[in-house]
Amino acid sequence: MKSAIARLSAETAGVLGEGLRRAADYAQANELLEHLSGIEGFFAREPEMEQCLALLEPAVAVAEDSGRREYGDFQTPASLTNAICSRLVQEQLTPDVVIEPTFGQGTFLISALTHFPALKAVHGVEIHEPYCWQAKFAILELFVRNPALNRPRIFLHRSDVFKFDFRALTTQLNGQDTVLVLGNPPWITNAELGSLKSSNLPRKTNLKALRGLDAITGKGNFDIGEYIILMMLEAFSRRKGWLAMLAKNSVIRNVVYDLPRAMHRIGDARAQKIDAQDHFGASVDASLFTCRFLADTNARTCKVTSFDNPASVERVFGWIDGRFVSDAATYPKNRRYDGISPLVWRQGVKHDCSQIMELRLRDGKYMNGLGSELDLEPEPIYGLAKSSDLGSPVVAKPSRLVIITQHKIGEDTAHLAEDFPKLHRYLSENASLLLQRKSSIYRNNPPYSIFGIGDYSFKPYKVAISGLYKRSGFSLVPPFEGKPVMLDDTCYFVGFEHLPEAAIGWALLNSEPVQALLGSLVFLDAKRPYTKQILMRIALDRVASDTSFPVLVSLLHRLGQGLCLDVTERDWHAFLEVVKRGEATVSPPSLFASTALSPTG
Secondary structure (H helix, E strand, C coil): CHHHHHCCCHHHHHHHHHHHHHCCCHHHHHHHHHHHHCECCCCCCHHHHHHHHHHCCCCCCCCCCCCCHHHCCCCCCHHHHHHHHHHHHHCCCCCCEEEECCCCCCHHHHHHHHHCCCCCEEEEEECCHHHHHHHHHHHHHHHHHCCCCCCCEEEEEECCCCCCCHHHHHHHCCCCCCEEEEECCCCCEHHHHHHCCCCCCCCCCCCCCCCHHHHCCCCCCCEHHHHHHHHHHHHHCCCCEEEEEEEEHHHHHHHHHHHHHHCCCEEEEEEEEECHHHHHCCCCCEEEEEEEECCCCCCCEEEEEECCECCCCCEEEEEECCEEECCCCCHHHHHHHECCCCCCCEECEECCCHHHHEEEEECCEEEECCCCEECCCCCCEEEEECHHHHHCCECCCCCEEEECCCCCCCCCCCCHHHHCHHHHHHHHHCHHHHHCCCCHHHCCCCCCCCECCCHHHHCCEEEEEECCCCCCCCEEECCECCECCEEECCEEEEEECCHHHHHHHHHHHCCHHHHHHHHHHCCCCCCCCCCHHHHCCECHHHHHHCCCHHHHHHHHHHHHCCCCCCCCHHHHHHHHHHHHHCCCCCCCCCCCCCCCCCCCC
């Protein structure tokens, strides 16, 4: 309350102080404040009114509230909230009721009260008490300074957004009133909140209905903002009205991805890009997500524009012909090659302890990430290609080495003591660091376990792509010093036994049809643009059937850059048989697929 009162103008502080001193009790004070501001139940109890009176005395020291990462706190500047509300007015939105699920310091509420003169009611929810007071006094200030301004009924609920009953609120509203759900929900994930030991968390549910490792290795993680937007759609999408909320682009993608399954009644979905660095000092891609409630048909796509030029549609993403795509305009031209990959894409090795498990060679000696020189048996040490190595078409020499303790997930590691005593001693001496690995996948598994390992890891030839980079090119990864090269867990690959078939797969994956398909499927602003789910949609058998042998030879010549890649027609026909027979069992995301197949990876 201190900080909120300190921001009041002298005029408003004087009006407030005089009124409170005349009030017989806090109930009468609430009547006065409701008359002045429209806020019902300004003070919840008598001590709050007494504290307010004491703070209105001069020379009260005020300590500003510190930043609150625990709440994913990006308070929206008034310049942006005013611009958003002005835009909504231009688009002829005339809400009767505004609802903001996390109103923070109240800038969106102030802008709404200023821009929507026909408002009948405002409902806001906020868990942080200092913000509740700041919002209350800011609204009071607004009406003291602008007594002619329309004054709707205002209900500011100090409550946890995850526990507040929005469904009950819908039943209290007039059925004919139009609703605008407005705001800027937190830009933080449930995993980040958990790591901060925050109590400001949704209830423990598997929101995305994930199974197995997906639920415990990252895909079970989700943005709090996404959860709140889905809550708002669930509560209000069957009423007349609109939603306008700021969110990360990844959140908007996930919301659109979920629409067919959730069957929310929305239409005219748009993502208007904003400069988050300019408005919030945040290096993240974000937009204003808007949609219309109670639409005749359920929206399955979303238009992308800039906030500064909303009439110019840059692209449309969403569900086309039962498939989730990043560019609806280019996708139909590439639809033929969107299917099921006949080859299974794998993710690289996961160990989560690079200081110990990754090595470099220096003057013929192994060096770990701690700078220690090591004497180890060479047999369990392999070349390791990381995302940064996949910038070139062919990985001639990997940048690192990696210790491989298992040949398949869950394999017993007890044999290391007898088979590789030097390595076992080294791992034992650094067991404390390996035990600090946070991922739950290591629990109840043999010591020194790794993941992303199997027979496929030891295929001598691989074709790989970085999951992290925007580059859509695929790299050929041959053996290094007579042993297969491993990929790290930021990479995806398919493995081959022989160079000719690897070279053919490499050429086809870099061909125009595949590159064009990826351009219509991949979201380059995603944290991990290329995922297994995306790569498993490449119908390489169809690409191969549409490619002639002379075209293949031309592709290899262009990619090989002088390498001797001797591929014969016999090799070509053998490859065609392999992809025709196929080994893939993973289906691509269909319209009614589980949201476990998340577009953001």
